[in-house]
Amino acid sequence: MTILFVNACMRGEQSRTLQLCREYLEGAEDDVVEVDLAALDLKPFDAAMVAYRTEKQTAREWDDPIFALSRQFVEAEDIVIGAPYWDLSFPSALKIYLEYVSVCDLAFHYTEDARCEGICKARRLTYITTCGGFVEGANYGYEYFCGIAKMFGIPETRLVAAEGLDIVGIDVEARLDKAREQIAQLG
Template sequence: MSKVLYITANPKEVEQSFSLQAGREFINVYKENNPNDEIIEIDLYKENIPLIDPDVFKGWGKLQSGKGFEELTDAEKTQVGRINELTEQFMEADKYIFVTPLWNLSMPPMMKAYIDTFLIAGKTFKYTEKGPVGLLENKKAVHIQAAGGVYSEGPAKDAEHGNSYMKTVLNFIGVTDVESILIEGTAIPVPGPEEIKAKASERVKEVVKNF
């Protein structure tokens, strides 16, 4: 049995979002194919996702200096403790499904904040004399991203920093089995939403088979 994290970062309703609709189709098909797996859904716009702020840095600094967790202030305990919970949850999972829109050439800020909770030196990667090394092995990930334009090819290709960043982050921590489902051109009149959704559905069914 695998533990799967289904992580979404979009404040819209499912019916209003190309990425969330594709994500919901993916997770429904996955459940049918893997009924015994544990699936944990994380809506980043409804969860407490701490930012790396002064309390976090102060708390981390105290812990690194040898102080115990009980010596942190209440604010530091709250922030650092929640980040630790999210880090451990991420490390314990076997598979990850990330669902995001492409906003302003990147990803929603809540996804970046969430990434900051699991990109932790000494836990998901380590520094060595030969450079950083990922510590998470034998895990899989899928990133579902919808964009108003076309960024996988053409003149705007180098401007895309959503899916490219996600793959870089995951590879950095050792998750090298990463598939992308890119839903592009949602703001372009042609070919239109129905054809775009149909194409996305085909890609979902293709990827979910081996996930």
């Protein structure tokens, strides 16, 4: 089985989110493929890129490099998203990545009765995040990925969150340990 780890931890090894992701993945017996979004430095789609992708999509030229990230995502059997809680969701690099992944007829398609149907192979998506404050049930980044998973046909989503890490006087290690307990329960 292949686990795709989408690393949106823009602070690199300084990231507490990345630390939790590495701990989650360290016990994995399966192949882990990491996509480091900071290193990829993806460019947002502009009119010329959209036209190019549409041309290749219409021709069903799925081997074109513009579809590489989508093909990789679609083929993964398990997906882990590591993203700190930024500006009510996640770093913009992750949204740009999703522009590359969200390809009709690769990640999803429309049925004859105009329903969106996901065609990804993943059985689950695990979203790991850390937050400076307390989100209080409004983790819009995770909620966004719940929608993406549904659209792409991924049947299960799971959340691991360590919140309150930047609050003065809080026991950061205790908060991280609580997230580690969540990870242990996921198995």
